[in-house]
Amino acid sequence: MKIKNALWGAILLMAACHQPGPGITPGKDITLNSKKVTVTLKDSIAVVTLYLPKRYDTTFSWIHYSDCGRVCEKQKYRFQPKTLPIIKETGYFYDRPKDSVDQFTIVHNPYISPKDRDNPNNKKFMYQFHDHKKWDVIHDPYLKTISSDTVEKIGDRYFSIIVIDTYDSAHKIYTKRVLSSTTLRSSTIDFDFELLTKNKDSVTTHFISDAKAYLRTIRF
Numbered sequence: 264m265k266i267k268n269a270l271w272g273a274i275l276l277m278a279a280c281h282q283p284g285p286g287i288t289p290g291k292d293i294t295l296n297s298k299k300v301t302v303t304l305k306d307s308i309a310v311v312t313l314y315l316p317k318r319y320d321t322t323f324s325w326i327h328y329s330d331c332g333r334v335c336e337k338q339k340y341r342f343q344p345k346t347l348p349i350i351k352e353t354g355y356f357y358d359r360p361k362d363s364v365d366q367f368t369i370v371h372n373p374y375i376s377p378k379d380r381d382n383p384n385n386k387k388f389m390y391q392f393h394d395h396k397k398w399d400v401i402h403d404p405y406l407k408t409i410s411s412d413t414v415e416k417i418g419d420r421y422f423s424i425i426v427i428d429t430y431d432s433a434h435k436i437y438t439k440r441v442l443s444s445t446t447l448r449s450s451t452i453d454f455d456f457e458l459l460t461k462n463k464d465s466v467t468t469h470f471i472s473d474a475k476a477y478l479r480t481i482r483f
Contacts, residue, residue, distance in 0.1 A: 265463075267387075279410065283318075284371070284468050287367040289367070290326055296318075297315060297316060297317065297402070297477070298314065298315060298316075298317050299312060300312065300313055300315050301339055302340070302369060302421065304338075304369075304371065305338055305373060306324040306375075306376075306377050306472070307309070308371075308375050308377050308379075308447065308448060308482050309381070309447055309452075310478075310483070311369070311481065312481075313454075313478075313480045313481045313482070314415040314480040316368055318466075319366075319371065319442055320345050321343055321345040321349070322340070322341065322342050322403070322429050323340075323341055323349060324338070324340040324341065325339055325351045326339075326378065327339050327353060327370075328353055328354055329353075329354030330354045331354070333374065333414045335354065336372075336373055337372070338372070338373075339352070339396075340368065340370075341366055341367070341369075342364060342367045342455070343367070344365055344433065347364070347365060347366075356435075357442065360459060361459065362436060362461060363459065363461055364457055364458075364459035364460070365457075365458050365460065365466070366456070366457055366476075367454070367456050368453070368454075368457070369455075370453040370455065370456055371434040371451070371452040371453070372450040372451075373452060375447065375448050375449060376448070376449070377448075379448035379449040380449075381446075381447065381448045381483075382400055382446070383420035385420050385421050385445065386414075389414050389421040389423055390414055390421075390445070392423055392444065392451070393414050393423035393425075394444075396423055396425060396444060397412055400425055400427070400442070406427055408427060408428070408429055409425055410426045410427055410471075411425075412424065412425045412426065417445075417478065417479055417481055418481060418483065420445050420483070421445065422444065422445045422454075422481075423440075423445070424441065424442070424443045424478065425440075425443075425446045426440070426441055426471055427441075427442070430470055435461050436459060436460070436461055437458065437460050437461070437463070438459055439456075439458040439467070439470045439471055440455065440456065440457045440458070440471060441471060441475060445476050447483075454478060456474035457477075458476070
């Protein structure tokens with residue numbers, strides 16, 4: 264497993280495991296091809312555990328800086344296969360990939376304080392947040408089409424979950440994304456799965472259902 268040291272000293276610990284995590288639905292080979300991952304977020308604002316595909320054997324993290332300043336900056340932690348190129352988005356120089364993307368990314372405000380109170384009782388807020396996020400997705404020129412959406416309780420808190428599942432017949436590209444958000448202390452945190460590929464294989468076919476199953480194993 265290839266690990267790149269995270270900016271700000273984030274600690275990523277990964278342990279292989281053949282047992283299904285809480286919330287994973289048995290079937291396909293998801294329980295055999297998954298591993299338990301523990302992520303200690305920057306400044307120890309939270310420790311997150313979940314199950315991810317074993318093919319995500321490379322991890323790295325960075326701050327996604329922006330030309331609009333601190334208010335737009337994001338702390339990101341990414342998991343992906345080592346066979347794919349490592350791309351770190353930035354607000355200054357970034358060429359959006361059009362193919363060969365298979366990844367899971369955790370995103371949060373890099374300036375959350377560990378002193379801020381964490382309140383998992385977030386049902387009312389998440390339903391309001393979910394409506395705003397759907398509006399953002401629909402008006403994003405790179406996303407636009409929502410295949411399905413829901414607000415679901417996972418562990419001790421509610422999550423907004425939006426699914427994008429499209430096929431560009433002109434360029435023969437499958438775009439599959441599961442965008443999930445919940446609250447973390449004084450802010451929000453995203454858990455996003457993304458696949459961009461020309462391949463119609465088992466990973467592509469089961470990507471959405473598998474991503475949802477992995478999301479349901481998230482625990483803080």
